[in-house]
Amino acid sequence: MVDRGATAAAAAPPDDWPARPELIHALHRTGSFDWDLVSGRLHLDAVALDVLDMPAEAFHGNISDLSGRLPRSDATRLDAQVARALKEGRESYGAYYRVRGETGSLRWTYTQGLIRRDEQGRPCRIMGIVRDAGEELGQAGPREQELERRHQTTVVETITAALAHARTVQDVIDFFKDAQAVEHLGSDLLVLGLVESGRIHLVAEGPSEHFIPGTRYTRVDDNFPMSDVIRTLAPRFIESREEFSTCYPWLWDRIKDIGIASAAYLPLIAQARPIGALGLLYREARGFTQHERNLFIALSSSLAQSIARAMLFDQEHDLAEGLQQAMLPRRIPDIPGAQIAVRYRSARMGRDIGGDWYDAIPLPGGRVGAVIGDVQGHDTHAAAVMGQLRIVLRAYATEGHAPATVMARASSFLYELETDRFATCTYAEADLATGVVQLVRAGHIDPLLRHTDGTVRRLPVSGGLPLGLSAEFGRLDYPVTTVELDPGETLMMFTDGLVEVPGSDLDEGIRTLSAAVREGPYDLHKMADLLCDAIGERIGEDDMAVLLLRRHGPAVRGGGRLQQHIAPADPEALSAGRHMIRAAVRAWGARERSDEIELVADELVTNALLHTDGAAVVTIRMMPGPERRVRVEVEDKSSVLPRRREPGEAGVSGRGLLLVEELTDDWGVESRGTGKSVWCEFVVTDGRHAADDAG
Template sequence: MADRGATTPAAVPPPDDWPARPELSLALNRMGSFDWDLVSGRLHLDESALAVLQVPPEAFDGRLDGLAGRVPRAEAVRLDSLVSQALKDGSQSYGAYYRIRTQDGSLRWTYTQGRIHRDEQGRPCRIIGIVRDATEELGHTGPREPDEEHRHQTTVVEKTTAALAHARTVQDVIDFFKDPLAVQHLGSDLLVLGLVDGGRIHLVAEGPSEHFIPGTRYTRVEDNFPMSEVIRTLAPRFIESPEEFAACYPWLFERIKDIGIASAAYLPLVAQGRPIGALGLLYRESRGFTRQERNLFIALGSGLAQSIARAMLFDQEQDLAEGLQQSMLPRRIPDIPGAQIAVRYRSARMGRDIGGDWYDVIPLPGGRVGAVIGDVQGHDTHAAAVMGQLRIVLRAYASEGHSPATVMARASSFLHELDTDRFATCCYAEADLTGGVLQLVRAGHIDPLLRHNDGTCRRLPVAGGLPLGLSAEFGRLDYPVTRVELDPGETLLLFTDGLVERPGADLDEGMRRITELVARGADELQRLADQLCEVVDQRPGDDDMALLLLRRHGATPQSGGRLQQHIAPADPEALSAARHMIRTAVQAWGAQERADEIELVSDELATNALLHTDGAAVVTIRMVPGPDRRVRLEVEDRSSTLPRRRDPGEAGVSGRGLLLVDRLADVWGVEPRGTGKSVWCEFVVNAAGAAPNW
């Protein structure tokens, strides 16, 4: 007989909002969704996702950078590395636990899972996924039954090992144990982590930090401490009562008894049969450690030891790679009058990789300076060796006085003749700090940036040729020169692609992002360089980065200073640069009325030196102080044969050079030099003269 009070499901109408919409289900379970367009870089987070991440909707601009303040740096690096690997290895999806920083400054566990969409060529173009609050899942610490306690201890080992698997450096491991949640996560009341350092034990992490015991930062392995004992014996030490603690380690117990410590588990960290440290888990209640618990703690110590050993190896390889790389770079940047320079280098974050990125600053005569940035193909010792040789020959060619185009062409031929299959991209800039003319040559490299005095920044479109090595192989050694004006206070930025490339974003997007960062960056040059490096440090990557910033000062040489220009044989670019130097100098000295005469004489003397000698010529111009202000022009060559004035005749096509010099200059002469001679002449300018226009 049916129960009169019973009703069938069909007799009760469902709620008006049944079944619940997906948005409601996600929100009630503290779960949100996201859609990340990798091509444009736009990131959509729904309201539930923003609530999980505790980001106000009005504060989110649709860019991944907008979440940078919510995720601690170590967690962000680990998460970016996981996503980058999934994008590269063809994975369909990924999932990861990480922590976010809440509005009150505490850390909270979060979980994200994404599905990767790829285009027809297999390139990742979009990630769609969910983000949810994982606090209860990972942070539960309530009372447990015996079976639940076993599951909890096993979970602690598994999750601790999983978290440490992403730690690449020793500092990453230390940061994990310094986190206030580490104690709660491990199920203890306090923890201490010590690493063996030259016969001593260095306490590198303790939690919570307010319970640090003075005198325990550095201890000896032979001291009577539980951490020292487990390192000596390579066996764990379990202390189950305050009495046992006081009897075995009286000095230490006297200093921790006020904290209320009653029991502890000290675990040796052993890797390849060698002790590298010890972990101590301390409890405020007396407890007996079962065999099962002891085995689990030993497993925890073993996993931690392997993580630390791997991190130590990573640090050693990183130090070796960076040390070798730094030895290939200039030991110091010379002081350049009229300019301020900042350089930076960041190695790849892949441990043993040695990059081929380099920078160089080359002082040149005549108030000029050469700035080089380049990148040799590959990340190994061979790339570094090629980079070192290429840097030296570029410096040599530039110092010889060759034009920027010639420097690049000769460097390409040199690389092609080496026994290597590597090529290199490069950008070379020669700056005339007196006149402000900037000559740029690019060999397959990224365009530089120019920051103006008002803070705006723009990309400099520099005409380019093939990368070094390839241009020689294909017989295309012509490198066009781009000339721009560098005003006082303006900054030229040269860099390699490690600064602008990001996983899932194209190069143009990276250039726009760096351009915006430079525009709103610090005015002080060294600080601006640091800010650009912080962009690289905060993200994972498998490429190194070199950066060179050159800012022209407003100050110029005082009256009487010398300006010089080297002119190599068959180098019309250098002749043009010499004309510009002379024109700029005489204008600044208030000698415009004789500018044409001085420039004509300079051309004649330089041409004669190049035609009648085997080497290069050096053009020097300076103001000679005295009652009559005079401009002195000198052209040096390596020939000891003195010039002579002769009559060219009516039909002669040569022999008129010295006649022209004699007619235009107020006085001229020839001075023998140890390695050749110098033909000089002087022009009286503005005898009544105003002050120089410096």
């Protein structure tokens, strides 16, 4: 028979059956947590503290108490998963991560959280479990390690890609000063030092509040980790606090309060010589695997190449900019009656020299010449051509040649250099007493004019071919455009680097510039700075030059005064003088006598050139007073006074003064010390008012 009593007794449940949930969780090393997202308070039960290897006395109920328990890469990955779950509105999340024990060893842990939200749907609380996952991931460990290796490789690739955009050393320094650099590298702190004149200059540290006094500049032979790796050209891995304090006691005394426990110092080597060192510091003690060491070495190699490239960029750019600045005028002279502001900025993208230039040339008779130009190309040859062009333009203008002649001769000079370069240019000659400006343009951008009320307009200047090309094709004619510059008005001349961006419309750039000028400050130098800073942000592959000319002084009533220097054997200057007289007479409302004035002026200039050995200077002005008179003066260096001769029936000369007497209302000769001036005056009616009355 079966002993049913015995069987029943043997099958009786234990006294503690069923087991309480707390016992089951403890046996499976599963703890719980409750995280208040609003206040940041965190509750961990005893099992959770044991799983996280957190002593109860070290836990004060804050999420920050767990800092350092998780490797940086695991903590970053866990934070990202939690943030993604909160953002996507999910009710739960789960994640595997590693926890570092008191001995420094790592073991796998799993957490799962349930997200609670308030009435507005905002996350306010997370409740969940924490359990040991070491046995569970016994087989999956290698896979997680592979994921970790991929993560580290991605970090190196990310840093390398970010540094690929750094053009200057300062760009590299700014990258490492950014707090995200520490996060990308997975370290708690970082330091970057560069070798300068036998010393190590600490150029970046992060976060900045942990800077150690006395480490900004150190010697290569000092007892510092950076000094070691620069001397030996080998990385230095420090895996414990004890190793740190033993090898570098001075430095350890100053960083031990920060909580640093390990570090990796990497030499930055370019072309077989050290250029600096990078230090990655960690708050937890860690052993660096061979894979991590290889990745760090790859990172240091990439960083060294980026810095070396940036150093070369800086050196070449400084050399190019210095050479460019040496080619430009060292100073802009003080011009009575005018204020001039100039700026030059080299290309932001590229380290070549540009061919842009400006110049301001004081001229006799209260005049000033203003030049803006751009030689084709961005190299030393372009800079050399620019320097020569600037000199010859200044020489031709100082000799007194007309603007059209200055431009034509500069073009011939460039062509005779037998270079393959051409240049665009605008030359303006301003009479500051009258405000009359004569402009000639050789393939360059039209200037702008800012009026006293702030409005801006584009000046359409008649133009010829670029310098060099006009001589090559035999088209040296440069028409002159005459405008009046009132007191307080500003003539703005610039190169295309200020307004032209590849892929965009030039007119759009002009409109953007005009708007900036219209809304900009009145102060001329502040305006020049604005153009360089605001508009200059659009610069890519081209440099730029700017010249601003503002006229001061009261307006001259009666129309003003124009003057032209005419050298011997200079037909272009003679033509420019005729054009000047024609334009002035038309602008002053004396059109009814324009033929007479032009004929007499031409006769006087021709006589001066034929009967003297020097040049002639022709001046036309509107005389103030109740009677409107146009006065023409022709000066030369000869003291011989003109005399009237009676021409024979077949005579071809001797009729000049007879013509002057017949066509003018008054004329005379004045001694000028080193020469003489022949003058004549024409009484004119106010043609402009007459036209208004007729209408």
